[in-house]
Structures are given as structure tokens and as C-alpha cells.
Amino acid sequence: MSDVTAQRLHEAAKRSGRKVRHEAMLRLAHSLKHVPDIEEIYWEILKEN
Known part of the structure; x- marks a missing residue:
């Protein structure tokens, strides 16, 4: 990961x-x-947070 990405x-x-x-x-x-x-898994990931 670049420094800029990490900072953002x-x-x-x-x-x-x-x-x-x-x-x-x-x-x-x-x-x-x-x-x-991956669309269905996306919603499962968001539910966990």
C-alpha cells in the first residue's frame, strides 16, 4: 500500500x-x-460491520 493510500x-x-x-x-x-x-457476499460483509 502506498503512503498516500495509507494516509487516506x-x-x-x-x-x-x-x-x-x-x-x-x-x-x-x-x-x-x-x-x-461477488454481489451477494458484499451485503454479508456490510452486515458484519
Whole structure:
């Protein structure tokens, strides 16, 4: 992960009040929702948070 990406992730986590790990998981889930085969799993990931 680049320094810029890590910084943006930390800033987003701070703004949202979530842990950096949770913010990263949400971002990954969001990017995966655009892949048709993963669409159902996307909602399960979001439910866990």
C-alpha cells in the first residue's frame, strides 16, 4: 500500500470513527460489489460491520 493510500485510509477511519481495518474492509467490499459474482457476499460483509 502506498503512503498516500495509507494516509487516506487513516483519515477516512478517523472521520468515520471506525478502526482502520474496518475502513479498509468496507472499501474492499465496495470495490467488489461491482463484480457480479461477488454481489451477494458484499451485503454479508456490510452486515458484519
